[in-house]
Amino acid sequence: MRLLTHNMLSCNIKGVTNGFPLKLEADKWVTKEVDLNADFLRGVFPKIEWPALVAAARALDYGDLPEQADGSMLTSEDFLRRFHHALLELHVEEGALVCPETGRRFPISKGIPNMLLHEDEV
Amino acid sequence: MELTSPSEETKKPQKKAVITESVPKIAKIQLVSSHPEVYEPCDDSFLLVDALLADRLNLINQNPKFCLEIGCGSGYVITSLALILSQCNPSTQFFATDINLHAAQTTLQTSANHGIHCEVVVTDIASCLQKRLQKSIDVLVVNPPYVPTPEDEVGAVGIVSSWAGGFNGRTVIDKILDVVDELLSTNGLTYMVALSENDPSEICQVMREKGFGSKIALQRSTEEERLCVIKFWRERETNEVDREITDNGSSLNGWLGRVPFVNSLWKKGNETSNS
Numbered sequence: 258m259r260l261l262t263h264n265m266l267s268c269n270i271k272g273v274t275n276g277f278p279l280k281l282e283a284d285k286w287v288t289k290e291v292d293l294n295a296d297f298l299r300g301v302f303p304k305i306e307w308p309a310l311v312a313a314a315r316a317l318d319y320g321d322l323p324e325q326a327d328g329s330m331l332t333s334e335d336f337l338r339r340f341h342h343a344l345l346e347l348h349v350e351e352g353a354l355v356c357p358e359t360g361r362r363f364p365i366s367k368g369i370p371n372m373l374l375h376e377d378e379v
Numbered sequence: 380m381e382l383t384s385p386s387e388e389t390k391k392p393q394k395k396a397v398i399t400e401s402v403p404k405i406a407k408i409q410l411v412s413s414h415p416e417v418y419e420p421c422d423d424s425f426l427l428v429d430a431l432l433a434d435r436l437n438l439i440n441q442n443p444k445f446c447l448e449i450g451c452g453s454g455y456v457i458t459s460l461a462l463i464l465s466q467c468n469p470s471t472q473f474f475a476t477d478i479n480l481h482a483a484q485t486t487l488q489t490s491a492n493h494g495i496h497c498e499v500v501v502t503d504i505a506s507c508l509q510k511r512l513q514k515s516i517d518v519l520v521v522n523p524p525y526v527p528t529p530e531d532e533v534g535a536v537g538i539v540s541s542w543a544g545g546f547n548g549r550t551v552i553d554k555i556l557d558v559v560d561e562l563l564s565t566n567g568l569t570y571m572v573a574l575s576e577n578d579p580s581e582i583c584q585v586m587r588e589k590g591f592g593s594k595i596a597l598q599r600s601t602e603e604e605r606l607c608v609i610k611f612w613r614e615r616e617t618n619e620v621d622r623e624i625t626d627n628g629s630s631l632n633g634w635l636g637r638v639p640f641v642n643s644l645w646k647k648g649n650e651t652s653n654s
């Protein structure tokens with residue numbers, strides 16, 4: 258699971274109003290290099306919840322993202338490289354996602370988050 | 380290896396791209412992973428991929444950021460879509476969901492076998508993604524469980540849920556239709572398999588009421604079933620066009636002249652409102 262995906266996941270247990278961002282607990286992760294595309298990053302930036310990305314990257318020991326970011330930074334090659342690395346090159350293999358409201362844990366196994374709800378949660 | 384190969388391919392033979400493009404790549408059956416509880420690529424899967432191939436230029440021109448498959452099964456379809464797009468759109472991101480964990484794992488394996496990366500999530504339809512991916516999906520592909528069955532088989536554990544569609548085969552389809560509007564981007568396209576028993580024209584009617592245009596992109600009859608792929612897109616509303624015209628301010632005629640497509644749309648809208 259990439260951090261891009263983490264940034265797009267929320268907990269949808271019935272009644273939960275504040276299911277984002279899920280807290281990332283990572284036991285195992287890997288880095289896989291992929292070509293950087295600045296246009297893609299600029300296009301996707303407005304969709305990203307920055308603080309959630311910073312927190313998730315930190316859970317993977319990557320602390321090189323600035324605490325805050327705005328569109329003006331997208332001209333900086335250095336910023337784009339860090340953004341790219343956090344968003345697309347880090348893959349969580351084993352761990353869990355924890356709902357900020359209920360504390361419900363969703364396991365991540367072999368790179369796949371299992372967000373299925375129990376019957377009494379839908 | 381999995382990750383770098385598709386983008387490397389695009390980089391290297393730029394000059395030859397036009398020639399190799401004439402034989403578009405899709406997933407190879409011998410590289411599709413399998414599991415006893417996962418739906419194997421079948422006539423419906425092939426039909427959907429054929430519809431994507433037929434619309435290949437449209438898909439490429441769209442330069443999609445995000446593509447999503449709901450109910451990915453073996454991963455044959457999303458991998459094929461990724462291969463169709465990878466040559467010209469190396470940054471497109473692929474997401475896939477399934478309620479069956481084995482299907483999710485199989486899809487991840489199938490995509491990796493083809494040098495593609497797809498983000499896979501186990502969830503009902505797209506429920507944990509639909510909030511944050513609101514109006515963000517540029518291409519949505521679905522081969523849903525469409526076979527008319529007793530209602531209690533829908534979503535059952537194991538392989539049954541890959542075909543069990545409930546009353547008229549519409550139970551899961553109707554839930555998916557409900558989220559298309561939420562997920563699809565302004566220019567987004569949806570391709571969905573349906574069976575004649577699902578009443579495709581009624582499906583189109585439902586989507587028309589939500590503001591979507593639709594057409595049967597492809598159909599095929601086998602010995603057992605009559606299948607089709609329905610394509611949906613967001614219809615541009617007349618007042619939306621009007622608003623853009625006012626936003627663009629002073630030189631209305633000049634602007635319209637530069638955008639012939641919108642021009643004709645606008646005229647059409649005017650004609651209908653006059654009659």
Ligand SMILES: C[S@@+](CC[C@H](N)C(=O)[O-])C[C@H]1O[C@@H](n2cnc3c(N)ncnc32)[C@H](O)[C@@H]1O
Pocket residue numbers: 418419420421423424427449450451452453454455456476477478479482502503504505522523524525534540541542551
């Ligand atoms: C007809 S199979 C298609 C598989 C694959 N996409 C293909 O074309 O070969 C339908 C798939 O949808 C999945 N599915 C069924 N109900 C679902 C739901 N509510 N949410 C997500 N996936 C679902 C099944 O597990 C199965 O993998």
